[in-house]
Amino acid sequence: LEGVLDENTAAEGLHTLGYSASGTHYIYLHLSLPGRELSDISILSGYIHLQKLELSHNKINDLSCVSHMPYLLELNASHNDLTTYFGFKPPKNLKEVDFSYNRIRKMQDLAAYHSLTKLFLDFNDIEEIRGLEECHSLSQLSLSHNKLLAISGLENLPIKILNLVRKVFYQYINICINETLAELPELRWMAELPLLRALNLLRNPLQEQRDYWLRAVFTLLQVTDLDLQKVSVEEKVAAVNKYDPPAEVVAAEDHRAQLVGHMLQPHRILHSTLPGFGAPYPVLVLVGPVACGRRELAQQICRKFHNFFRFGPCHTTRAPYFGEENRFDYSFISPEVFEKMVKNGKFIATYKYGGHQYGLGRDTVESVASEGLATCVHLEIEGVRSLKYTHFKPRYILVLPRDKEKYEEHLRRKGLFSRPEIEEAVSRVDMYLKINQDSPGYFDAVLNTDELDEAFAELSLLVKMYLGL
Template identity: 70%
Template sequence: MPHLLELNASNNELTTYFLFKPPKNLKEVDFSYNQIPKMQDLSAYQSLTKLLLDFNNIEEIRGLEKCHSLTHLSLSHNRLIAIAGLENLPIKILNLSFNQIEKISGLDSLKTLQKLDLSSNEITSLEGLEEHDLLETINLEDNQIAELRELDYIEDLPLLRVLNLLKNPIQEQTGYWLFVIFKLLQLTELDLKKISVEEKVAAVNKYDPPPEVVAAEDHMAQVMYSVLQPHRIFDSTLPSLDTPYPMLVLVGPLACGKRELTHKICRQFNNFFRYGPCHTTRAAYFGEDNRLDYYFVSQEAFDKMVNTGKFIATYKYSGYYYGLGRDTVESIAREGLATCVHLEIEGVRSLKNTYFKPRYILLVPTNKEVYEGHLRRKGLFSRSEIEEAVSRVDMYIKISQDFPGYFDAVINTDELDEAFTELSFLVKAYLGLEPPAPSDSVQDLNSRAGAGSRIRLLEEQRLSPGRVITGTTWSSSVNEFLDSSAKNYPGGISDRFAAQLSSVEEASLQRRHSAARRALSEKAPGAYVQLFQRDLAVTPAPSSSRQQLLEPTINISLLSDGRNITQDQSFPLTNPESRKSKLKKAIKGCRESGPASGRFVTSAGASAAGVSVRTPVPRACITKEAKAEHQDPRRAENGVDRGKEAEFPSDNLQRRHSKSKAESSLVPPLINRPGSHSRPVLPPIPSGRMTTNP
């Protein structure tokens, strides 16, 4: 049969094969399920493309050296102990399952291999599978692979889509499923199960999350742990509902000068800023002091602070953890000062998720060679740390260029003295201490920056806060920096956004800027004081809820005989007749003078109707006798009905209230918190209750 193409001699009791003159064009041969003990020389079968020798007694692969057309070879269920004799063959499908193979070797020259089945062997390592770029399917079920690190050998296979590791000890490793998916993101099927997109996203977010995901998870963790703590009002939230707590954040790569510039700014503007040291788990470098540069704590102490909600934001850099402490910011806020800190970009991402709205200034060296030499001369960092720091310079610049407005300003730190001058001028403009000088032109930095890291300025002679600031060449970008709501988009985009602001928004921005500047320059009372020390003359009408909060109220209780008694918070009960006459005289005299003190009594008519009407009683006009009586509470007599003491018509309320506004300068402010003058009132005694004398 000279034209025979396929031969199937399976399921017999053959002990040898090809003991006849071979047809020249024979392509596919099946000798499976026989008793063949060894392979023969197949040099004469150069057209052979498929050879099946499954379920035999073969112990060694040989005789295939000249089969240059062989693409499919199957030797499952034999007695093979090693892979050999397959050099330089164009095999695409190789099945060596159910043998006694311990190592994956002898496959280096099989560059066209696409499907490999090594299931049910004794393989312990995946070494030998690397560099098979065409490999699509690997079946390693029922082997002895135990370590997740073995996946490194097949991590870079670009076309790998199907992997089977069932019945291997590796499946017992913690996080096995997501880790394998993360290491081999190109997979579509693992352990005979399809991989979903959601599982791939979960794997990436767990083992190598994007920076934004890391920051979001950090923020959620801090919020969760802080909510579990006893609630309290933070000082950093008190200054104003319209203006966020002022913070200045200097951002930059390792040892770029941000620590030195932070301390200099805090020393120069010590009436406005205070430095807030972060907590860190790394050891102190030479020249760093605890509590001055950082709070150096152990990993256990840091974890405890995280679990107790002590941090606003945390991040990890170079294997160490850093955290901006809540108590650090609050202690500075209690002093009425703004917080100044320095962070890496990871900390900025976390802080941007909080309700704080700091000013972010990027400090970046543009000459990487000078920067690298500076790091080497310090002698504090390893080679890997220096290489990482230098590589992050381009990352910082790319963020500034790709995300306009991410940083409010960028300053070149090749020369720290010039950088401090620029930073100082910027802070002055921010605080409103010195108006920015108009600039007719902006100097180009391309001549100063290195060839590999040039930063261009904005067109139309406008300096974007996302670009480098040099010298004193300032433009309208200062106004953009001062505007907390401005998005620093290039040129015309920013103008279109600015044109959309309504008059109300413009007024709100101006009000916020002026209030913040007055507070920081100590030209106005502290924002904390303004919350609790309000002038009663400018408060709303007595019926408003805010006045009820800020002004002391009248306590009405019920005596044992069922009569109502109205007790003023300032004046204890006295003899009814003398008390009534003295109060009438005092109020009659004060009608002419007018200033209200914020003390109120309740009219009888209003009490009878069940409505609480509070009438201002001028404290400045209280007679000496009433004051003496107020100082001697022993003269008070219990059981007196004072419901008819004050009978003022309701129209006098508005007249006196408006009059008190006109003469508000005579009104003493409340210096304590609302309700601090109130006294506890016992609940009424039920009628008919039996009482006995002691």
């Protein structure tokens, strides 16, 4: 009968002699019958010793005979008429399966296929990747040219090679309106595949996004091959520096931006702030987490030592808190004005905290220095990092609450901060302590601000020592 496999035709495809599972006699281990126009292969139910079965380029739509092949290791049924896959009792050690170029629409649960290492499902009609959660040996998965709308169940698998190439990837088209590629779910879950090394996304609309390459590299730092190209170490460093730069990189970039902006402006000599042959212009910086008492201490020191210091308020884009005065506590400006000042080189250092910009103005320091006084400012650690790149050599005093519960309660009582803002501020106490511990000399002194009066008395002694009084 046409399309029905008989014993003579099957015999033509048998090859590779080897021992049976019991080891008592020789048998054929492999059967290869590609391009035979076969549609009925039920006769293979009797070929129980097969380890490799090649049936590509036929017209097969039923593989139930595989249920009788307990020793099968590899199965190639690509280019057939299958509408379902794995429609058979699973061979215990089945490792490699190719169902490419069929008409499969749905993936079913493969929990019984513990030994599966490679699965090829290219050129089908699959809309959702599912059912692979228990395939703990799966290292290569290929689903190119399907109709994928959803992907799940791959997070804990040891996948090293994942191929999702396709001409139309509807979910990507819908998501690509998002400007932040790193937030795409399809890339975010891939980042949780620790063994993933090669990923091919060629011909996805995703690639049309601006900075696609660096964003994809940043999201998938474990990948060594992306879109059939090697990912270099330099590209990974560039991606991290752009999308999640280390604090020192942020500070260095800020310093570069301030220098460029300043150099583009007409120059004037600032005798009071230029580094000289003697001691550098004196600046006192109190650094610590928000509302820890650093501003109060800075202003108290300026009042007590008014013949030596004047307070230099920073510029900020945030709105004033209740009771704050413009140009006394901060100079409150709009983001547009702040950006214009950056471009015009008006800042010595800037930093971002809590979604707002802060900057130490050149004119602020110069106005103090022109009167023969030293400048006293207060900053977060981000501002300190930027300031350390300049020619200024301030004294950095870390002012820090040690009782975190008391500090948290203090923040709550002020009624100015949200719960996430309070949690962030409290967590930064440990960050400051770690910096002080890991980098001896980074701060010139450390003060406990649990009791501000005691902290002010200790700070006064330090200032007297610095001034030689």
